[in-house]
Amino acid sequence: MEGDTDGVDNNLNEVVVIGSCMIDFVGYAPRLPKPGETIHGTEFVTNFGGKGANQCVAAAKLGINASLIARVGDDSWGEKYISNLIKNEVDTSYVFKTEGERTGIAQICVSEDGENQIVIIAGANKRLSIEDIEEASECIKTAKVLILQLETSVDVAVAAMRLCQGVSILNGAPFTTEYDHSLLELPTIFCVNEHEASQFTQLPVTNKMEAETAASKLISLGCRSVLITLGQDGAVYAEKRTGNIFYVETPKVESVDSTGAGDAFIGALAYLLVRRKELPIEEMVQNACIVAADSVTRKGTQPSFPDEQILEKLGI
Numbered sequence: 001m002e003g004d005t006d007g008v009d010n011n012l013n014e015v016v017v018i019g020s021c022m023i024d025f026v027g028y029a030p031r032l033p034k035p036g037e038t039i040h041g042t043e044f045v046t047n048f049g050g051k052g053a054n055q056c057v058a059a060a061k062l063g064i065n066a067s068l069i070a071r072v073g074d075d076s077w078g079e080k081y082i083s084n085l086i087k088n089e090v091d092t093s094y095v096f097k098t099e100g101e102r103t104g105i106a107q108i109c110v111s112e113d114g115e116n117q118i119v120i121i122a123g124a125n126k127r128l129s130i131e132d133i134e135e136a137s138e139c140i141k142t143a144k145v146l147i148l149q150l151e152t153s154v155d156v157a158v159a160a161m162r163l164c165q166g167v168s169i170l171n172g173a174p175f176t177t178e179y180d181h182s183l184l185e186l187p188t189i190f191c192v193n194e195h196e197a198s199q200f201t202q203l204p205v206t207n208k209m210e211a212e213t214a215a216s217k218l219i220s221l222g223c224r225s226v227l228i229t230l231g232q233d234g235a236v237y238a239e240k241r242t243g244n245i246f247y248v249e250t251p252k253v254e255s256v257d258s259t260g261a262g263d264a265f266i267g268a269l270a271y272l273l274v275r276r277k278e279l280p281i282e283e284m285v286q287n288a289c290i291v292a293a294d295s296v297t298r299k300g301t302q303p304s305f306p307d308e309q310i311l312e313k314l315g316i
Contacts, residue, residue: 014065015270016143018160019052020125020151021070022104023077024301031111048084049106049301051149051173054260057088058267063308064274067091069136071124073103094136098124114255114296128152130159141165145270154179161186167273171266175199185222193262197228208247211236229262237285246282250289253297260301265292276316287314
């Protein structure tokens with residue numbers, strides 16, 4: 001796999017994540033409502049979320065040094081969010097409060113079978129800027145693994161990846177049409193789920209074979225390596241340099257809440273790329289799938305992410 005984490009001695013910057021902080025307002029219901037339909041729910045909770053913060057917390061809970069570069073509002077939720085990150089042992093040196101903005105929120109509905117629907121309102125996240133990236137440039141340059149997503153601007157992601165000297169993982173979520181070839185060419189690993197893979201390639205992605213075809217197309221569009229996660233059906237990996245392409249299964253579990261499973265996957269993958277880089281990439285992806293599957297057996301997003309005990313169970 002392209003990308004190298006050797007030569008970086010600053011353990012404080014093992015994993016650096018650039019991305020979003022969201023307050024999740026989560027309603028649980030027997031099933032997801034149809035358009036225009038009102039149904040009775042069973043429970044309501046408020047959690048800390050946002051893909052960037054989720055992925056950072058997921059890595060930190062596995063015991064790695066993780067830093068977040070993000071923006072919260074100047075409201076009470078912003079203060080609470082920073083306190084939550086500190087509690088989860090995330091370095092918040094570059095989590096900026098944003099004057100005149102509210103902290104981002106996500107409205108989430110979760111069905112009894114663990115499926116979900118999510119609407120996000122970016123709030124302060126949309127104010128994360130290239131100037132913020134420049135202020136945190138040393139942190140980014142010394143990161144062994146840099147993680148990014150698209151809940152903040154494409155320009156921010158591209159600027160950060162240009163600074164990155166280690167391995168970069170771009171989670172292409174949510175899908176956007178506002179990008180050029182550099183968004184696909186810069187990351188070491190381009191990671192999307194089946195829905196996003198379909199949107200980026202304009203191909204159907206509903207099973208393993210279609211995912212392999214989509215991964216090959218993303219390679220042809222400029223990606224160095226591609227990871228397509230298929231939820232309970234596993235993941236497909238493809239690499240340009242070697243021509244390597246493989247599929248791994250996800251263990252079957254009883255899903256309680258699938259929210260954040262993809263973030264648990266990426267956090268685990270980042271951990272493995274830093275602390276277990278001697279492992280074959282296929283084994284890394286397999287273990288990341290196991291961590292993600294474990295997370296869906298509990299309610300919530302960040303609270304569902306496993307800690308270091310799961311590494312002991314996996315023997316890694």
